[in-house]
Amino acid sequence: MSADTIALRGTELSGKAGTGVEAARPGKRGRRLRIVGRYVLLTVLAAIVLFPIYITIVNSLLLPSQIASKSPTFFPTSPQWHTYADAWSDGHLGRYLVNSAIVTIFVAAGQLAIATCAGYAFAFLQFPFRRTLFIVFLTTLMIPFEITIITNLSTVNTIGWYDTYQGLIVPLLATGALGFGAFLMRQAFLQVPKDLQDAAKLDGYGHVRFMTRVAVPLVRPTLAALAVFSFLAAWNQYLWPLLVTKDDRLRTVQIGLKQLRATNLDQVNVTFAGTVIAFIPLVILLLVFQKQLVRGLTAGAVKG
Amino acid sequence: MSAPTDAAVELCPGESPVTAPAPRKRRLSRRAREAGLGYLLVIPAFAVFGVFVFYPFVRNFYLGFFSTPPFPGQPKNYVGIDQYRDVLTSSDFLDSLKVTVTFAIITVPIGIALGILLAVLAHQKLKAIGIYRTFFSSTVATSVAVAAVIFGTLLSPQVGLLQGIQTEPSILQNPDPIININLPVIRSFIPSVALVAVAVTTIWQNLGLSFILMSAGLQAVPDDVQEAAEIDGAGSWSRFWHVTLPLLSPTIFFAVVVGSIFAFQTFGQIDLLTPRGGPLKTTNVLTYFIYDQLQFAKNDGKAAVLAIALFGVTLLLTLVQFRFLERRVSYER
Numbered sequence: 001m002s003a004d005t006i007a008l009r010g011t012e013l014s015g016k017a018g019t020g021v022e023a024a025r026p027g028k029r030g031r032r033l034r035i036v037g038r039y040v041l042l043t044v045l046a047a048i049v050l051f052p053i054y055i056t057i058v059n060s061l062l063l064p065s066q067i068a069s070k071s072p073t074f075f076p077t078s079p080q081w082h083t084y085a086d087a088w089s090d091g092h093l094g095r096y097l098v099n100s101a102i103v104t105i106f107v108a109a110g111q112l113a114i115a116t117c118a119g120y121a122f123a124f125l126q127f128p129f130r131r132t133l134f135i136v137f138l139t140t141l142m143i144p145f146e147i148t149i150i151t152n153l154s155t156v157n158t159i160g161w162y163d164t165y166q167g168l169i170v171p172l173l174a175t176g177a178l179g180f181g182a183f184l185m186r187q188a189f190l191q192v193p194k195d196l197q198d199a200a201k202l203d204g205y206g207h208v209r210f211m212t213r214v215a216v217p218l219v220r221p222t223l224a225a226l227a228v229f230s231f232l233a234a235w236n237q238y239l240w241p242l243l244v245t246k247d248d249r250l251r252t253v254q255i256g257l258k259q260l261r262a263t264n265l266d267q268v269n270v271t272f273a274g275t276v277i278a279f280i281p282l283v284i285l286l287l288v289f290q291k292q293l294v295r296g297l298t299a300g301a302v303k304g
Numbered sequence: 305m306s307a308p309t310d311a312a313v314e315l316c317p318g319e320s321p322v323t324a325p326a327p328r329k330r331r332l333s334r335r336a337r338e339a340g341l342g343y344l345l346v347i348p349a350f351a352v353f354g355v356f357v358f359y360p361f362v363r364n365f366y367l368g369f370f371s372t373p374p375f376p377g378q379p380k381n382y383v384g385i386d387q388y389r390d391v392l393t394s395s396d397f398l399d400s401l402k403v404t405v406t407f408a409i410i411t412v413p414i415g416i417a418l419g420i421l422l423a424v425l426a427h428q429k430l431k432a433i434g435i436y437r438t439f440f441s442s443t444v445a446t447s448v449a450v451a452a453v454i455f456g457t458l459l460s461p462q463v464g465l466l467q468g469i470q471t472e473p474s475i476l477q478n479p480d481p482i483i484n485i486n487l488p489v490i491r492s493f494i495p496s497v498a499l500v501a502v503a504v505t506t507i508w509q510n511l512g513l514s515f516i517l518m519s520a521g522l523q524a525v526p527d528d529v530q531e532a533a534e535i536d537g538a539g540s541w542s543r544f545w546h547v548t549l550p551l552l553s554p555t556i557f558f559a560v561v562v563g564s565i566f567a568f569q570t571f572g573q574i575d576l577l578t579p580r581g582g583p584l585k586t587t588n589v590l591t592y593f594i595y596d597q598l599q600f601a602k603n604d605g606k607a608a609v610l611a612i613a614l615f616g617v618t619l620l621l622t623l624v625q626f627r628f629l630e631r632r633v634s635y636e637r
Contacts, residue, residue, distance in 0.1 A: 035430065042425055046439040049422075049511060053442070055465065056454050064462070072465045114352065117345040126335070127342035137349070140357050142619060146569050146591045147611035150367065150604055151360030174356035182349060207341055236447040238572035239595065254449035258576055261453055268462050275453050282445040293444065297513060298520035 053279075060084070060272035067268050080269060087260065087274035092248060096256030097281065100235060103252055106169045107234035111178045112227055119185025120211050124197075134186075140179040146239060148174075153243055167244050168252075172237060177230040184299055188222035189215055221295065228289050229296035235282065253278045361615075367608035380605070391609040396585075396593070399492075400610075401617070404589045406493050408567035410503045411510070416559050418507065419514025424548065426515075427522045437519065444512035448572035451509035456577045459501060475501050479583035496586035502573050509573075510566075514559065521555030522548070553633040561625050568618050571595065590614045 059067050061079035087093050121127070122134050152171050161167030192215055200210045216223070241252045251259065260274040286293055370380040371387055391397055422440045426433060443451070458465055461474045478497035485491055495503070525548065533547045549556075571591040574581060581588030581596060588596070590610060597607040 038425075038428065038430060042430075042433075042436045045422060045425065046436055049508075050439055050442065052451075052454050052458065052508060053446075055458065059457075059463070067464065068462050069464045114348045118349040121342045121345035125338050125342035125345070127339035130342065133346060133350075137353075140353050142622070143357055143361050143615065144565070144569050144618065145357075146571065146594065147364065147615050148357055148360035149594070150598055150607050150611060151363045152356055153598070154604075155355065155360070170352075171356045174352045178349065178352065207338070232444075236449075238448055238575070239591070242575070243595075243599065254447055254572070257449045257453045261457065261576075265462070268457055268460070271453065271457055275450055275457075279446060279450050282447070283442070286445050287438075290438075294516055294520060297444075297516050 056272050056275055060269055060276050062269055064266065064268055083267075083269045083273040084277065086267070086270045087277055091256070091260040091264070091270065091274050092251075093253065093256060093260070093274050093277050095249065096251050096253040097278070099250060100253040102165065103168050103172070103237075103241070104231055104234040106165075107172045107175075108177075108227055108230040110169070110173045111175075111181055111230045111234075112223065114173065115178055115181030115185050115226065116216065116223070118182040119189055120215065122182070122186040123189035123192075124207065124211075124215070137179055137182055140174075141176065141183075145175050149239065149243060152240075156244055161244075163245050163247050163250060165250070168241055168250065171244075172234060172240060175233060175237070177226070177233050181226045181230060184222060184226055185219065188219040192218055221292075222299075224289075224292040225295035225299060227296075228292040229299075231285075232282075232293070232296075364608040364611050364615075367604055368612060370605045372603045372605050383605075387605055388609055391606055392613060397610065397613065399585060400588050400590050400593045401613075402492055403495075403499065403585075403587060404568060404570075404617075406495050407499060407503060407506075407570060407589055408564050409493075410495060410500070411506050411567050412560060412563040414503075415507045415510050415514050415563060416518075416556060418511055419518040419559070420552070420556075422511070422515045423518035423522050424544065426519060440515045441512040441519075443509055444516065446509055446512075448509060449576060451505050452573045452576035455501070455505040455508070459577075473583070476577055477579070477583050479586045496583070498578055498583055499587045502570075502577050502587055505573055505577065506567075506570065510563075514563075517555060517559055518552065521552045524555075525551040557625075557629055557633045560629060561622060564621055564625065565618055568614065568621070590617070 055074075058074060058076055060083055061076035061081070062073055063080060066073050118137070122130065122137075156162050156167045156171065161170070196214060196218075197210070200214055205214070236254065237252070238254045241255050242258075245251055245255070248259075257274060257278055261271045264270045264274075368388055369382055369384050371383045372380060426437050426440055446454070456476065457463060459475045466475075476498050480497055481491075481494040482497055482500050483494060485494055529547060529551065530543065533543045538546065568589075569591050570589050574587050574589055574592040575595070578587040580600075581592045591614065594607050594610045594614065597603045597610060
């Protein structure tokens with residue numbers, strides 16, 4: 001890179017990174033300062049983004065009196081670890097997390113299976129009204145789940161599913177990830193090379209065997225991305241679990257947090273601890289599946 | 305899968321000599337079988353959609369014709385189109401619509417702008433930039449409930465952290481507009497302090513998602529375009545404005561459309577942070593209004609009309625965005 005390109009870059013960045021005068025001067029020193037400036041800016045922004053999480057963790061370890069104090073504590077000197085035990089046992093957070101896991105796993109697995117089948121049919125099979133049915137499929141994306149709750153609630157009541165796992169899980173299968181998933185899976189299946197289909201035909205593979213042994217393994221990345229997307233969407237459901245359960249034994253963690261906050265008004269630290277408990281499983285999961293998450297969330301938004 | 309099933313849906317008629325005399329018939333039945341399998345595979349999805357999406361959607365229109373009597377146990381009255389007219393012209397509905405629109409106008413553009421800012425800054429070749437990317441995307445792990453409980457607790461009067469800016473009534477109980485503007489139309493769209501608090505919570509919670517989207521958009525922009533602009537002597541601001549932003553426009557368009565749809569479905573934050581859409585209904589967004597009518601007022605008819613209105617407004621907004629925004633999107637790379 002030539003010297004004046006560097007100088008040019010220095011000038012450009014002066015406004016952004018705030019390393020003004022030094023940066024405008026060409027040379028090694030200016031460049032190093034500019035890099036330091038970038039790190040400072042990134043760190044400040046990261047601190048702002050992470051501050052609510054940090055202060056939640058700190059507050060979860062303080063005494064209620066310390067939290068209420070007018071001189072806030074930013075580091076717990078005598079951490080009160082028992083708040084976590086309190087939130088876990090008295091707040092029933094263990095139970096709520098298990099419920100959330102059950103609901104989420106069934107919804108995600110169900111959506112994945114249903115979307116894969118439909119996606120395969122739309123991509124590989126010829127049948128009357130295929131196009132029409134596919135368009136009908138896509139229109140479900142325009143109907144938010146929120147506007148179906150009135151009848152869904154009475155349906156669930158009529159068939160005796162109110163306050164049951166089935167009542168929590170089955171209607172959630174119809175949420176956005178299903179229509180979106182079927183569309184995504186169809187697009188992925190359409191990418192399967194024609195040669196492979198021909199080869200499978202020659203080997204005497206029928207559709208079911210071609211689907212399970214060839215097509216589905218090939219679209220595994222899409223499947224994984226959809227799984228994370230669907231999991232995240234189901235985990236975060238709030239309105240439907242609130243409407244359809246009244247028993248504490250069936251509450252999901254999202255509703256459990258509301259409960260915890262309402263019952264621990266004098267013990268804010270326990271509420272903070274419960275929030276951290278509710279937050280941690282997802283952090284771990286998302287760190288493990290970061291790649292799939294990014295794919296799942298950006299599918300449809302970015303081409304290529 | 306088992307072999308017998310496979311044989312039934314063979315892709316290829318096979319070279320079996322037995323089938324040779326009647327190829328036409330075999331062909332037809334193969335086609336019928338393929339169609340049969342096709343329907344079999346889409347039936348689960350249509351069953352779920354039929355029962356839990358299409359039927360409830362259509363039934364909303366029917367429910368809207370009946371008013372719920374004030375006392376339980378009485379039969380519902382057929383009031384026809386009257387209920388639509390009454391609900392849709394009521395000040396409750398219009399106020400709720402204004403709150404919803406205001407909320408979307410605050411959260412969507414700011415959320416996207418912050419996402420772009422973080423994405424551009426994290427799109428540099430620096431050591432350890434991966435850590436910052438993880439930090440910036442971290443709020444994806446927070447659910448609406450986690451975010452709302454964090455902010456709700458921090459903003460509560462029992463927490464001393466914000467003593468300096470704590471007001472009486474406390475932030476989430478404050479129905480006053482954030483600024484006083486005495487212009488007739490704009491005035492009613494000025495958000496209350498409480499709504500701004502809900503909006504800040506929402507923006508923070510969605511920041512990770514916005515960052516991930518915009519980062520992916522940036523990564524799809526070829527580096528050589530940026531470098532070419534740089535060699536041409538374009539400054540960083542003009543490079544951002546004339547190169548990065550246009551190339552990012554499909555992603556931004558997608559984020560605006562999907563973000564607006566989500567904003568119109570906001571519910572959890574309102575339920576957790578505010579006293580039932582209050583104070584003074586200043587946070588009573590449409591989805592909360594529906595829930596309130598369904599759960600507390602037990603007024604299915606009114607809730608159904610509101611649900612149809614929510615659908616109509618969302619659809620209209622999406623169509624308008626496609627009509628007016630998509631033209632400004634440059635898809636070519």
